[in-house]
Amino acid sequence: MIIYRRTSNSYKPRKYPRAILNVMSKKRRTNKSRKTNLPLKNSAAVGSLNSLMNNFLLFIIALFLLLIIISINSEFFNGRIVAYWDAFQEQKSDLDLEDRKIERFGNSYTITKQIADFIKTKNKSDVVLVPATAYFSGNGIDYHVPEPAVFYYFTSVKSIWSNCKSGCNANWFVHANNGKIFIDTIQNKAILDSVLKVFNKYEPAL
Amino acid sequence: MSLLIIILLTLSQFLLGFATLNLFNIVIKPWLSIALSVLMGIAIYSLVPFIMELVHIRLTGLNIFIALALLSIVLSVIRIKRMISSLVSLIKNISFRLKLYELPFIAVMAFMIFVSAWRCFYYPPTSRDFTSGAEVIAEYAFKEKTMVNSAFSVNMESTNNQFKPPYLTTLQIIYKYAGFPFGQVWLSSVFLFFIIFLYHSLSTRLHKILVGALLIFFIAIPEMYAYTIMALFDYSNAVFLFLAFYFLFEYFLVEQKINYLLFSSLLMAISVYIRSETLVLSFFTVLYMIWFQYFKKKQGLKGAILLPGIYMLLPVLFYVLSITIYINTYLPQKYNISGQVNNNLFDVTPFFTRLTEMNTKLVFGENNTYLYGYFFYLFIILFLAELIFFRGFKGDAKKWLVAGAIIFLGIAFLGYLLPLLDLANSTKRGLFKIFPVMLFYFSCNQLLIKASDKLRALEGK
Numbered sequence: 001m002i003i004y005r006r007t008s009n010s011y012k013p014r015k016y017p018r019a020i021l022n023v024m025s026k027k028r029r030t031n032k033s034r035k036t037n038l039p040l041k042n043s044a045a046v047g048s049l050n051s052l053m054n055n056f057l058l059f060i061i062a063l064f065l066l067l068i069i070i071s072i073n074s075e076f077f078n079g080r081i082v083a084y085w086d087a088f089q090e091q092k093s094d095l096d097l098e099d100r101k102i103e104r105f106g107n108s109y110t111i112t113k114q115i116a117d118f119i120k121t122k123n124k125s126d127v128v129l130v131p132a133t134a135y136f137s138g139n140g141i142d143y144h145v146p147e148p149a150v151f152y153y154f155t156s157v158k159s160i161w162s163n164c165k166s167g168c169n170a171n172w173f174v175h176a177n178n179g180k181i182f183i184d185t186i187q188n189k190a191i192l193d194s195v196l197k198v199f200n201k202y203e204p205a206l
Numbered sequence: 207m208s209l210l211i212i213i214l215l216t217l218s219q220f221l222l223g224f225a226t227l228n229l230f231n232i233v234i235k236p237w238l239s240i241a242l243s244v245l246m247g248i249a250i251y252s253l254v255p256f257i258m259e260l261v262h263i264r265l266t267g268l269n270i271f272i273a274l275a276l277l278s279i280v281l282s283v284i285r286i287k288r289m290i291s292s293l294v295s296l297i298k299n300i301s302f303r304l305k306l307y308e309l310p311f312i313a314v315m316a317f318m319i320f321v322s323a324w325r326c327f328y329y330p331p332t333s334r335d336f337t338s339g340a341e342v343i344a345e346y347a348f349k350e351k352t353m354v355n356s357a358f359s360v361n362m363e364s365t366n367n368q369f370k371p372p373y374l375t376t377l378q379i380i381y382k383y384a385g386f387p388f389g390q391v392w393l394s395s396v397f398l399f400f401i402i403f404l405y406h407s408l409s410t411r412l413h414k415i416l417v418g419a420l421l422i423f424f425i426a427i428p429e430m431y432a433y434t435i436m437a438l439f440d441y442s443n444a445v446f447l448f449l450a451f452y453f454l455f456e457y458f459l460v461e462q463k464i465n466y467l468l469f470s471s472l473l474m475a476i477s478v479y480i481r482s483e484t485l486v487l488s489f490f491t492v493l494y495m496i497w498f499q500y501f502k503k504k505q506g507l508k509g510a511i512l513l514p515g516i517y518m519l520l521p522v523l524f525y526v527l528s529i530t531i532y533i534n535t536y537l538p539q540k541y542n543i544s545g546q547v548n549n550n551l552f553d554v555t556p557f558f559t560r561l562t563e564m565n566t567k568l569v570f571g572e573n574n575t576y577l578y579g580y581f582f583y584l585f586i587i588l589f590l591a592e593l594i595f596f597r598g599f600k601g602d603a604k605k606w607l608v609a610g611a612i613i614f615l616g617i618a619f620l621g622y623l624l625p626l627l628d629l630a631n632s633t634k635r636g637l638f639k640i641f642p643v644m645l646f647y648f649s650c651n652q653l654l655i656k657a658s659d660k661l662r663a664l665e666g667k
Contacts, residue, residue: 058307153342
């Protein structure tokens with residue numbers, strides 16, 4: 001029989017005669033019985049206190065770890081989570097759908113809506129030719145022009161870009177002058193061609 | 207009111223998903239079962255209007271909700287006895303008890319999820335890929351009761367987003383009918399239940415303190431978090447691809463039951479339905495399966511090919527439905543998909559160029575922490591630590607590392623195969639798929655397992 005006895009650095013196997021083993025086991029038994037002689041209530045209380053202490057220690061470890069992770073990702077937490085929470089404080093009292101769209105899309109939505117509202121007063125099925133974003137920037141207007149699919153999504157009005165290749169018929173065109181936006185009719189092909197000639201100097205961008 | 211509708215929709219999705227899990231006889235822990243059921247339910251929600259559209263049933267709100275209810279009944283009735291006993295056992299075994307040390311992590315995660323869910327609800331869909339494709343089609347399907355609607359009469363020369371699989375479109379239609387004009391809140395359900403799934407599945411291997419810490423790192427991946435607010439294909443695609451790997455590895459490592467393999471195949475098919483390019487990744491996965499069956503399991507060539515062959519059937523079927531039939535023949539506009547394929551496949555330089563760019567411009571690029579936080583660094587540290595201190599990896603860790611390699615190389619391969627998939631958008635978002643896989647590699651990392659054992663010892667377990 002090999003017994004492993006703990007030394008300061010390592011475990012070393014050591015042989016004991018059977019008699020000594022019996023004595024040892026008796027000793028262990030007495031130790032055990034001494035332990036169990038403690039009142040039951042106290043041992044349960046000590047156990048639960050230990051468990052509580054260990055759980056509290058784990059809680060502290062968890063908090064410490066969490067703080068480290070948050071500080072590593074501080075840019076994300078400050079720039080996104082905290083900023084979004086601050087925005088939530090204001091947003092929760094403003095649930096108007098239009099306001100939410102305006103807040104999200106900005107000028108791209110509001111100017112598109114204004115153009116479409118004008119077209120709708122004439123004929124909803126009309127198509128409007130809209131120049132590129134660069135054209136408006138060149139005329140001092142901050143307007144990111146949505147592509148035709150998004151223009152239609154915003155407004156239910158169809159639009160085309162100046163670089164369109166097929167089915168490029170439009171009844172209206174949008175242009176700018178002195179920081180103001182104007183909408184005019186396209187009465188014939190000659191006018192359309194002359195408008196396209198100007199607009200095509202600016203490359204539409206998504 | 208909105209909250210009540212979300213709860214009702216989630217309950218309905220849970221029932222649909224739970225019935226599906228029951229059909230496949232998937233037996234997992236209660237919280238895993240709930241999370242997986244809801245995720246599955248969302249996927250089925252998306253499939254129903256799509257199938258209705260293909261068989262020319264008008265997409266009115268009433269028609270869609272009747273179809274969903276009927277499908278729930280049919281799926282439940284097939285194995286009703288087992289379904290009821292599974293439900294009873296789920297209710298009996300579910301536990302809501304939390305340990306004190308879980309609270310800080312759960313509180314922060316809940317806060318992060320709430321903030322994301324609020325913005326997702328509050329703002330209209332923003333991503334250009336979404337508004338110029340799925341969303342505009344969904345908006346006019348809601349008005350005109352068909353997915354072939356006036357959106358296709360608009361000049362769409364500036365976009366090809368109308369030619370994307372209908373996963374987003376159909377979910378948007380349902381949620382618009384349910385009273386959410388911007389739709390999109392289904393994404394918060396995907397986010398929430400995916401995190402629940404990850405938390406409970408990782409907890410089976412690691413101590414919950416480590417799981418909480420890893421998950422906060424995961425949620426705090428800035429670019430991925432942004433797409434829990436803005437609906438697009440990539441987040442859902444990452445979720446279902448990961449789940450497909452999860453059940454595939456359950457089949458290989460634990461259960462060895464064919465139903466787990468078939469369920470994994472269904473999940474892979476859903477991820478193909480969400481993003482069709484995933485078919486290439488599923489093909490790579492099948493190659494790995496063949497290698498595993500042949501060399502590791504010594505099954506012979508026939509046996510090695512048979513199961514992977516069966517595995518590929520559903521992903522291919524879903525691809526045919528959503529691309530070959532829906533896009534190539536059903537939609538009023540034509541799209542030359544084969545024209546998008548690299549016509550000089552013998553020149554493999556673009557593959558290596560993309561692989562290099564993924565490393566230099568995305569993973570280790572100037573803005574890498576702005577895109578992916580510190581997750582790649584965490585992976586590298588734990589990977590190297592395991593390699594140095596343990597001189598190798600365990601079998602399950604190897605599987606997740608292979609899955610990571612399939613995704614990383616697969617995304618580079620997709621960039622070479624389809625030049626339209628650019629680095630700045632498609633590849634950048636495509637990398638989302640690798641993060642849950644890395645997370646599961648962490649759960650098999652011997653260093654973290656040792657740390658877990660120490661924490662458990664401290665806890666007295």
